[in-house]
Structures are given as C-alpha cells and as structure tokens.
Amino acid sequence: MAITSANQLELLQTAEAVAREKMIDPSLVIEAMEESLARAAKSRYGSEMDIRVKIDRKTGRASFTRVRTVVEDDLLENYQAEMTVQQAKQYMADPKVGDTYVEEVPPVDLGRIAAQSAKQVILQKVREAERDRQYEEFKDRQGTIINGQVKREEYGNVIVDVGRGEAILRRNEKIGRESYRPGDRIRCYVKDVRREARGPQIFLSRTAPEFMAELFKMEVPEIYDGIIEIKAVARDPGSRAKIGVISYDGSIDPVGACVGMRGSRVQAVVNELQGEKIDIIPWNEDMPTFLVNALQPAEVSKVVLDEDAERIEVVVPDEQLSLAIGRRGQNVRLASQLTGLDIDIMTEEEESKRRQAEFEVRTKLFMDTLDVDEFFAQLLVAEGFSNLEEVAYVELDELLVIDGVDEGTAEELQTRAREFLEEQARKALEKARELGVEDSLVEFEGLTPQMVEALAEDGIKSLEDFATCADWELAGGWTTVDGQRQKDDGLLEKFGVDLDEAQNLIMTARVMLGWVDPEELVASAAEGDELDAEDGESDEAEA
CATH class of the missing domain: 2.40.50.140 (Nucleic acid-binding proteins)
Known part of the structure; x- marks a missing residue:
C-alpha cells in the first residue's frame, strides 16, 4: 500500500480515535505514526540513512525526507547520513560543520511485513503514552x-x-x-x-498507619482544618491501634473531638477497619508523660528515660504488669511504636531487687578500696556516692553532712580514695607502655591512663591511630539490624565518654597533627551556630 494512495485524512482520523480511546494527546499518536513510517522507509532505502517523516496536522499528507549532516573530514563515518564540507558545497552555498542538508525522497510502498512493523511501533508508543498519563495522574x-x-x-x-x-x-x-x-x-x-x-x-x-490517620481526617473536620493534629499512629491491623493527637486550640479537646458525639466519629473509622479497637491519647512533648498515657489502662509507678539509648524503663505495680504488657505484648508493643522508644517494663518488686543489687555492689566497692566497714560504706552509698572519683574529688563539705564524719575522717577518706586511684593509674600506664603506646598518646590531654590502656588493648597506640577513630568507636552507639536495635560498645564508653566528648577529642588530635585547619573548624562551627539560630527564629515565627 502506498502512503500516497491512501486517504490522507484517514491518518488524522485514526490518530484522533486512538487518542480519544486511550485518553492521551493526539499529537503523541501522530508522532508514533511518523516514527513507524520512518522505520519502514529505512528498511526500503537502507538502515544507515537518516530518513524522517512528517505528517501534516491539517491535511494528513506524509512527507519523507533524507537528512545529511556536515561533519569534519576525519570524523566522516556514515556516508549515507553524513558528508564533508567539500561534498556539501555541491548542495549548499556556504556549508559549515553541523549544518544539515534535507532532501525529499519518494514515499514508500508499505508491504505486509513493513505495515505490521509500523503497527507494532504505533501500539508500543501508544502504550508508553498511556503509562505516562497514568503515572502522572496517580503519583x-x-x-x-x-x-x-x-x-x-x-x-x-x-x-x-x-x-x-x-x-x-x-x-x-x-x-x-x-x-x-x-x-x-x-x-x-x-x-x-x-x-x-x-x-x-x-x-x-489497608494496614498502613497513615490509612487510619487519613480516615480520621475525613471524619473529624478539626483535623482537616489543622486545629487538631495527629502526631503518631501505631496499629496492630484488625485488632487494636493507638493514636496520639494534639489540639492547637485550647477550647477544643482533641480526644473528645476525635471520639465525636456518642462515639460517632471514631465508630465510623472502627467500622471501616473491621472493628479495630482504637485508643485515642492526648499527645505530650514530654515523652515519659506521653508514654504513661500510651500505656493506659495500666497504671505506671515510675518512668526512667535514657535518651542516648532511646530506651525507657517503666515500673508498674505487680498486679498491673499483665495489663501493661497486654495480650501477647500488644499494649507495650503499640506504645513502643507510638513513642519510637524501646520499652522495658518491670514490676516494683523487680526494680527493688535490682536497686538492692546495685547498692550491694557499690557498698562492696567502698569496703574494698577505702578499707571501711560495711555500715560506713552503706552510708556513703545512701548519700548518693557511686564511685571513687566522687569521693576523692568532691567538696569536703559534702562528706561532712554524713552522720559521724568529721573533718579528719573526711580528709582521710579522700586521701585513701586518691591513693587508690593514683595506684590504678600507675598500673594502667605501665600496662599501656608494655603494649607499646607512644608518648604522643600518653601525653594527649583528655585521656586518663586507664583510657590509654583500653585504647592500647584495641591496637590504638599513637596519636595518629587515635585521630583515625570515629566518635561512635569511642563512645559507642546503637544500630538497627532487621528491625532490632543493637548496642555497639565504645572503647571509652565505660569511662563516661559521650559522643560529643569523643568528637571533640578526635578533632583536637587531628588539629594537632595538622590534618585539619583550626580556622576552618572555627568557621564551620560558627556556620552551625548561625543555622541553629535561624532554625530557632523560624520555629518562634511559626509558633
């Protein structure tokens, strides 16, 4: 079939019909037709030729052209689609590299195979256009x-x-x-x-927490208007859920607004979620307070938050333990998801036993190191002393408040504590030197002999070794593996070194070694302070 013998308007009519059916732009269908005709023409004239087809959008007439590009002499590769400047002078007045010469070629007869190939190209292009339209609509x-x-x-x-x-x-x-x-x-x-x-x-x-949040937004106008905000959602799909809400209007109770008159609003959500029970909890920025609310209906006696470990310890009365944990751990699991913290629940009896064990360990420490009797060691622990450093370097007045301790006794206690610590430091330093520690690390300010010994045992024996460490290697941290948080012990963690302190020590070592320019360090710190200030101002403006 020759393209010229066909009804030229039929191309346009076909394009419009396909575009209407697939709900895409008619020009995309025509472009697909042009590409399919060009491919058929290449099979007739030669695949190395640059054949292009243009269909007139008004008349439907298809014009076939051959395009040849002017290239430099040494870059000429395809004689059918390229030509040199010298060759181009036969066709053009003043040819330059990059110019194109276009000449019209006779239309091709579409045989059965070429027509089938053209049809496949058109269908493929139409499918791609349809997919693009769907993606743009739903993204x-x-x-x-x-x-x-x-x-x-x-x-x-x-x-x-x-x-x-x-x-x-x-x-x-x-x-x-x-x-x-x-x-x-x-x-x-x-x-x-x-x-x-x-x-x-x-x-x-239908199990995503966001699904429940969106359902509440549909049922509660105050959430849609932004007066009430859903801060957190935790779900056990089909069984139970907890949702934390906050109101930015003091006259509106967020829990009451979400429940609705006689529970109509929350019931609509429950019905959509196949009877999933929903606990609506008032949000509180103070995480321990929010957790106490989240664990309802269980009563909580005590909460201890460890922000670094992102863990929270909850103490409940003995008879409340099963209620706090919930069936198959459901209540505590949802509360953990809601707060983003790992929760350890123990009874008052278990906490009492643990505190008693800690008390005994500290008592024995003071008995062994200060050479005092059990009663006196217990007095020190009861007053809040937990280690020798506190006894050795605390203000004398803080020891004098202990019953039966006069100034002479207090001074003797501090002397014994300091002598023991100095002996421990001497032994640690000797051990570190036996392990081959260099003076550059021993003399580095901020590291005690015990710290140097711990580093040496891990193969860190010079200031250069120390400067290559990461802050978490020294201070420890937490990593999540398969959804479970795991503790990474730090080399200096047992000495009370946190991430900020570890980072400062490492950066100081790098400055001393000349690895970091101190002026750049000061500039970057100033930049960080400015950003923090800007964030604070923007937060105040939003408030």
Whole structure:
C-alpha cells in the first residue's frame, strides 16, 4: 500500500480515535505514526540513512525526507547520513560543520511485513503514552485515600479498578482475613506509585498507619482544618491501634473531638477497619508523660528515660504488669511504636531487687578500696556516692553532712580514695607502655591512663591511630539490624565518654597533627551556630 494512495485524512482520523480511546494527546499518536513510517522507509532505502517523516496536522499528507549532516573530514563515518564540507558545497552555498542538508525522497510502498512493523511501533508508543498519563495522574495521589472496585484476586492479592488504571492490594496489606469478591467497593490508602517497565504500579494498603490517620481526617473536620493534629499512629491491623493527637486550640479537646458525639466519629473509622479497637491519647512533648498515657489502662509507678539509648524503663505495680504488657505484648508493643522508644517494663518488686543489687555492689566497692566497714560504706552509698572519683574529688563539705564524719575522717577518706586511684593509674600506664603506646598518646590531654590502656588493648597506640577513630568507636552507639536495635560498645564508653566528648577529642588530635585547619573548624562551627539560630527564629515565627 502506498502512503500516497491512501486517504490522507484517514491518518488524522485514526490518530484522533486512538487518542480519544486511550485518553492521551493526539499529537503523541501522530508522532508514533511518523516514527513507524520512518522505520519502514529505512528498511526500503537502507538502515544507515537518516530518513524522517512528517505528517501534516491539517491535511494528513506524509512527507519523507533524507537528512545529511556536515561533519569534519576525519570524523566522516556514515556516508549515507553524513558528508564533508567539500561534498556539501555541491548542495549548499556556504556549508559549515553541523549544518544539515534535507532532501525529499519518494514515499514508500508499505508491504505486509513493513505495515505490521509500523503497527507494532504505533501500539508500543501508544502504550508508553498511556503509562505516562497514568503515572502522572496517580503519583500526586500517593498518600491519599482512593475508592475503587475489586476486579479479581490473584494469589491472595486483590486487583482494584481505580478508574483510569489498575492498582494492587497485596495480601500482607489487607486487614486480618479480609476477602473480596469481584464488584465489591473498596477504600484503600495509596502507599506507593512506581514507574516500571510494564507500566505504572499503584500499591494500595489497608494496614498502613497513615490509612487510619487519613480516615480520621475525613471524619473529624478539626483535623482537616489543622486545629487538631495527629502526631503518631501505631496499629496492630484488625485488632487494636493507638493514636496520639494534639489540639492547637485550647477550647477544643482533641480526644473528645476525635471520639465525636456518642462515639460517632471514631465508630465510623472502627467500622471501616473491621472493628479495630482504637485508643485515642492526648499527645505530650514530654515523652515519659506521653508514654504513661500510651500505656493506659495500666497504671505506671515510675518512668526512667535514657535518651542516648532511646530506651525507657517503666515500673508498674505487680498486679498491673499483665495489663501493661497486654495480650501477647500488644499494649507495650503499640506504645513502643507510638513513642519510637524501646520499652522495658518491670514490676516494683523487680526494680527493688535490682536497686538492692546495685547498692550491694557499690557498698562492696567502698569496703574494698577505702578499707571501711560495711555500715560506713552503706552510708556513703545512701548519700548518693557511686564511685571513687566522687569521693576523692568532691567538696569536703559534702562528706561532712554524713552522720559521724568529721573533718579528719573526711580528709582521710579522700586521701585513701586518691591513693587508690593514683595506684590504678600507675598500673594502667605501665600496662599501656608494655603494649607499646607512644608518648604522643600518653601525653594527649583528655585521656586518663586507664583510657590509654583500653585504647592500647584495641591496637590504638599513637596519636595518629587515635585521630583515625570515629566518635561512635569511642563512645559507642546503637544500630538497627532487621528491625532490632543493637548496642555497639565504645572503647571509652565505660569511662563516661559521650559522643560529643569523643568528637571533640578526635578533632583536637587531628588539629594537632595538622590534618585539619583550626580556622576552618572555627568557621564551620560558627556556620552551625548561625543555622541553629535561624532554625530557632523560624520555629518562634511559626509558633
């Protein structure tokens, strides 16, 4: 079939019909036709030629042209699509490198194979355009709730018709043992939209915490208006959930607003989530206070927060332990997800035993090192002394408040403590030198002999070795492996060295070695202070 013998307007009509059916731009279909015709022409004239086709958007006439580019003599590779400046002078007045010479060529007859190939190109281009349109439409709907209709179920995954495309609700994103039949209406959260080779993939979820937050936003006007904010959500899908809310209007109770008149608002969410029980908790910036609320209905006697370890220790009455933990650990698990902290729950009896054990360990320490009897050692522990350094270097007046301790006794205690510490330091230094520690590390300010010994035992024997350390290697830290937080012990952690102190020590060593310019260090610190100040000002402005 010759392109010239066909009804030229038929091309435009076909393009418009396809575009209308697939809801894409007609020009994309015409571009696909142009590419398919150009490919067919290349098979006729030669694949090395640069053949281009242009379809007139008004008349439908297709024009075939051959394009040749002017290149430098030594870069000429393709004689069919390129020519030198000298060759170009036959066709052009003043040719320059980069110019193109375009000449029209006769239209080609589309044989059966060429026509089939052209059809495949058009279909491929149309599919790509359709996929792009779907992706552009749904990528902005990520993070929202979408209504759809169940089309079919494949291996437990539900395929949902969402209008101009299909989405997938994986079986692990369904609540409990939900089952759907074709034609059922379904409401889901758009969790992710990805552009993949087989087309845009829209992933839905009914178990995501954000799904519950969006449902509350639909049911509670105050959340939609920003008067109430959902700060945290934790779910055990289909069973129980906890949600932390805060009100920015003192006259509105956030919990009451979310519950609604006679529980109408929260009940609407519960019904959508297959009867999932929801605890609505007032948010508090003070994490221990918020955790006490999150563990309700259990009563909490005491809370101890370790911010560095991101752990919180909770003490509850003996009879409240099972209530605080919940069925299969559900209550404490949800409270942990809500606060982002690892929670250790113990009874008052267990905490009492632990404190008693610590008391005995400290008592024995003072008995062995200060050569005092058990009663006197217990007095020191009861007054809050936990190590020898505190006894050795505390103000004398703080020892005099202990019953039965006069000035002479206090001075003797401090003398014994200092002598013991000095002896320990001497032994540590001897051990470190036996291990081959250099003077540069021994004399480095900020490191005690015991610290130097600990470093030497790990192979750090010079200031250069020390300067290559990372702060977490010295101070320790936490890493998450397979969703579980694991403790990384630091070389100097047992000496009370934290991350900031470790970082300062390492940077000081690098400055001394000339690895870091102190002026650049001061400038970067000043920049950081300015950024912190700007952040503070912006926070105040927002408030």
